[in-house]
Amino acid sequence: MPKVTWILPSGDKITADVPVGHNLMEAAVANNVPEVIGECGGCLSCATCHVYVDAEWADRAGPPGDMENDMLEVTAAERRGTSRLSCQIVSSDALDGIVLHVPQP
Numbered sequence: 001m002p003k004v005t006w007i008l009p010s011g012d013k014i015t016a017d018v019p020v021g022h023n024l025m026e027a028a029v030a031n032n033v034p035e036v037i038g039e040c041g042g043c044l045s046c047a048t049c050h051v052y053v054d055a056e057w058a059d060r061a062g063p064p065g066d067m068e069n070d071m072l073e074v075t076a077a078e079r080r081g082t083s084r085l086s087c088q089i090v091s092s093d094a095l096d097g098i099v100l101h102v103p104q105p
Contacts, residue, residue, distance in 0.1 A: 002096035006033045006051070009104040018091040024100065025049035025087035035102050042087035044068060049086040050075040054099035058082045061089055061098065077103030 001017040004024060008014070018027040028036035028049065040046035044067050053061045061084060064072060068088045072079050086100065 002091050002093060002098070004091065004095070005097075005099045006031075006036070007054075007099060007101045008034060009102060020091050020093065022091050023087050024051075024089045024091065024098075025085070027091065028086055028100075033102060035105050036086060038087060040087075044071055044085065044087070047071045047075045047085060050077060050103055051084060051086045052080055052101040052103060053082040053084050053089075054101060055082060057095070057098045060094055064088065075103075076105070 001019055003015055004018045005013055005015040014031055014033050016027060016031040023042055025038040025042055029038050037048035039048045064084055068085050072083050
């Protein structure tokens with residue numbers, strides 16, 4: 001099962017096994033990752049699951065789609081080049097070990 005690590009603004013880390021096919025917002029909520037809320041349940045209508053993909057993983061995670069790109073314009077935290085909505089990143093063997101940074105609230 002692929003591992004995902006969320007690095008919190010404090011530097012603390014939360015690591016969890018995430019079944020293939022689950023999105024990383026669902027995994028963050030299930031593992032009580034602070035500040036990853038997912039109010040819309042992954043419907044691309046809230047941007048409360050915003051994360052920064054670690055630079056080493058950005059190419060493998062891929063770029064945001066058009067709708068995601070639009071929602072990234074309204075995130076509470078600063079948008080960066082590696083910003084993604086974690087509801088749009090799906091766990092896969094290729095993402096085993098991915099690191100996500102949780103923005104400062």
